[in-house]
Amino acid sequence: MSESAPSANAAGRSGPGRVLVALYALFALAATARAGVQIATKFQEAPLAYLLSLAAGVIYIVATVGIARSGRTSHRVAMVSCAIELCGVLAVGTLSLLDPAAFPDDTVWSRFGSGYLFIPLVLPVLGMLWLRHVEKIRTGETAQAV
Numbered sequence: 545m546s547e548s549a550p551s552a553n554a555a556g557r558s559g560p561g562r563v564l565v566a567l568y569a570l571f572a573l574a575a576t577a578r579a580g581v582q583i584a585t586k587f588q589e590a591p592l593a594y595l596l597s598l599a600a601g602v603i604y605i606v607a608t609v610g611i612a613r614s615g616r617t618s619h620r621v622a623m624v625s626c627a628i629e630l631c632g633v634l635a636v637g638t639l640s641l642l643d644p645a646a647f648p649d650d651t652v653w654s655r656f657g658s659g660y661l662f663i664p665l666v667l668p669v670l671g672m673l674w675l676r677h678v679e680k681i682r683t684g685e686t687a688q689a690v
Contacts, residue, residue, distance in 0.1 A: 596651040626675070
């Protein structure tokens with residue numbers, strides 16, 4: 545490996561990687577805490593919405609840990625988490641627009657995350673792009689080492 549080539553571990557912990565992990569951690573905390581309070585205090589009002597918010601929070605937690613860690617397995621888990629998250633925000637976003645009565649209270653993903661400045665829609669895309677970037681650096685190291 546060339547000394548001038550950045551390592552995948554260093555790239556994953558650089559400025560953009562740290563910001564991404566911080567955003568995921570913030571959303572993990574916000575979604576999980578909000579869902580926990582809603583489930584504890586008014587679950588009967590909108591059980592689907594609150595359970596979906598809890599699921600989003602758990603997915604954000606898994607993605608946060610996977611992106612923060614440097615191993616291949618962690619990054620694969622994070623990539624799958626981001627893909628599930630993107631599918632969830634697209635599905636729930638579409639359903640919440642087509643059938644608003646099904647969601648009497650918002651989820652994190654309702655209307656594609658409009659209540660959160662559409663960050664839930666953009667975050668998984670950024671996560672997957674970042675993970676791909678780090679993987680390219682990792683495979684570049686492997687090619688240079690041979």
